[in-house]
Amino acid sequence: RVTDNDGAFDVDTVAIDAQADPTNIPPSITAVFATKLNETPPVTVQFEAWATDPDGSIAQWRWDFENDGTFDYTDADTGNTNHDYTNAGYYTARLGVVDNDGAVANTYVGINIGGTLPPVADLSVNESKVFRGILGDYEHVTLDASGSSDPGGGTLEYAWDPQGDGSFGTYGPDDTYDYTVSAGAGVLHPAVRVRNESGAVSEASCEIKVYRFSTYTAYSDTNLVGDWTSLAVIGSLPAVAHFDNSNADLLYSRATGAPALSESNWTTHVVDSGGNVGYNPSLCPVGGNPAIAYYDQTNGDLKFARASSEYPGSSGAWSIHTVDSTGAVGMYPSMVSFTEGLFPTTRYTVISYYDTTNTALKIARATGTPSAPGDWTIETVDDSASVGKYTSITAIWNGMIGGDYRVGICYYDTTNDDLKWALSDAWPPTSWDISVIDDGGGTDNVGYYTSMNLYSNSGVFGGQKFPLVTYYDTTNDDLKFARATTGYPGAGDWVVYTLEGGTDDVGASSSVIWYRGEPMVLYCNSTADELWLARAKNSAPADETEWWKHLVAPNIDPGTWRVCITEFEGLPMMAFLIQPGAIDLGVGWPMLY
CATH class of the missing domain: 2.60.40.10 (Immunoglobulins)
Structure with a gap:
């Protein structure tokens, strides 16, 4: 109310919307x-x-x-x-x-x-x-x-x-x-x-x-960091292996507490700076401590680093050695570590990777905790054509106590433009069954930038595990999805379809997990510079219509093969390269509305 010197007045109002603190969690x-x-x-x-x-x-x-x-x-x-x-x-x-x-x-x-x-x-x-x-x-x-x-x-x-x-x-x-x-x-x-x-x-x-999605920077620098992200939960906290594109170093970032909601809750250090190293890192726990398989571009070698503790704080906490140096080898590594048997158990660590010299798919496998080059056995899995790029590896358990594991690898066939699948007959393997997951209808170029995880058919002790794969269709610029219909799939044992198509370029970066009984996929839309999340409406989605799709963040285009997702504290945790603009390591974490 405003009154002038003659006593005349006028009144106006403004609305104020007072809401409870959106970050408050109810009792x-x-x-x-x-x-x-x-x-x-x-x-x-x-x-x-x-x-x-x-x-x-x-x-x-x-x-x-x-x-x-x-x-x-x-x-x-x-x-x-x-x-x-x-x-x-x-x-x-x-x-x-x-x-x-x-x-x-x-x-x-x-x-x-x-x-x-x-x-x-x-x-x-x-x-x-x-x-x-x-x-x-x-x-x-x-x-x-x-x-x-x-x-x-x-x-x-x-x-x-x-x-x-x-x-x-x-x-x-x-x-x-x-x-x-x-x-x-x-x-x-x-x-x-x-x-x-x-x-x-x-x-x-x-x-x-x-929940809504919250994204933020986990590590920023004047250098170009956050490239080729690999995300895993180590101990009880999330961690990311990534590449410093400015200094050509391998970096390791880990959360120092949970929930990890700001850059102040992360710490980052160099793992390896010995040349141009750190391409395509693959991070997973080996014997409880973080381990990374990665490519040494300077020497054309496959390398392996493992920390001496669960939560390493500096480069001095890492032991590093070369796994394979025969020719130009080690691009597109993917690593898995698992235990088999009962009292005692035996630990196996396996890395799949591309042999550039021989254009072949190879594996390096170790029994126990590898600490030196001699701990690894090197084998060629497929050299039938120019094959072995963009590998993803998993260990498939048959669902029985003390049951056997087999190892499965999905990868790209450059000669035929196909997505291929290699399945071991046992572990350690004596042979591999090689088949095609997707031939692109004989015309499309499919199988780039793969990501693989497992889903469960329930049953006793979680039941048999079935593979899930996401990958890129470069002919149509689409994200594709393949779901195995049996635990040890061969030719014809896959449901394959386009998960996200249309006129935009989508799927050059994707990552798949099994989340609370359904598949979940993180992927990028490179045309719109957007990060998206797809969540299946059921455990075995038959086509694209059986998915929810959510825009996680605008103005983010991670590029190719640069997003990761895992489950952390019952929620999906994401890591990705932030670009355009600053080239930083980004992470995503859902928050209550």
Whole structure:
């Protein structure tokens, strides 16, 4: 309100949107009990509750004993209290827990006071962690109350509150509810009311966490760093091997704490600076400590570095040796390390790579923990044509305790423009079965920049593992996906299709993992300079329509073969080269909305 010297005035307003801290994580209710202390009304019920807050403290406990919208009990210290019910019937009590930043968690408990037994409500969700990209591309979930029951054996009806805000729909016969998770809240508690033929009602709820993607720089320098990233979880923290393009050095960056949300939570040092070294690094733990296979371009050799501890802090913590120096060898290495057998177990480390001199696919394999060149056995896997570029390797377990492993390698056939597959007959191998995964229909050039991981068919102890492969179709500039239909696939045992096509150039960088029961792929759109994430809607997606796709970050084009993804603390962790602009090491990590 503004008044002049004659007393005239005018008024205007401005809107202020005050929201809770978006980084605040709500409290989690861990247990609730309602115990009747007597059976005849008035019945005294003892309520007990436990809750924690991951980023603060519990500020208030409150009970609405009749679930009528009025809190009958509030306390700053405890949720434990008694309440008397004077009339027979079935009651639903609601517990609310508030943290020190105002975030609230609710849950419900039913109490039968000398009345007709109510139904037993049960609610689950097919996916409790969902993601939302920058474009607001939401995911769908299915709420499932089919586990609900009626002690009297009657028919049940269901009313749904998908947003968990107390707004239930009308009752109906459907015991499942499909919907799009579009709310901005970081944690939702959708609920169901279940009613039996006598009119008795009970409620159940579940939890859905909604995440957005956060990307940031893990290591920046005046040099061109972050090239040829390889990401793994070593010990309990993520780590990245990458190439310093300015100094031609191999670098190692690791998080110093979790969650790793800023550059200050990362430390970086040089592993090898002996010439032009560090191309195409492949990082994995060997005997618990980080190990890297990489290409020495100066000498045309395959090299191996392993740290003396789980969390190395300097170049002096690494032991380095040459694995293969016969000709020009060592480009496009991929490494896997696994143990086989029971009491005792035997550790094997295997590196697949390209022999440039002989245009062949080779492997180096070691038993135990390799520490010198003599610890490796060198073998040629395929020299039938010009083959062996862009290798990805995995060890496939047959799902049985003490069961056998085989090693599988996907790679590019330059002569025929095909994606090929080599599978050992046992380990150590006596022979290899060589077949084609994708021949591009006889016309397309496919098989560049491969990434491979395994998925499970469930079963005992996780069941048989099946390979998953992503790769680049250079003819159509498309991202392709191949899923094996058997654990030890041969020719014809693959479902192959384009995962992302169209007019843009996509898939020159991709990385695949098995995440919470479904395949997940990180990839780049080079035309739009964008980083994308594809998440399958089920465990065995049949085509491109069975995927959710999320824009992770704009203005990022990692280039070719420069993105990685792995699972860390139950969430997808990403590493990639940041360009255009500054050439730095970037990482991505989902955060709650």
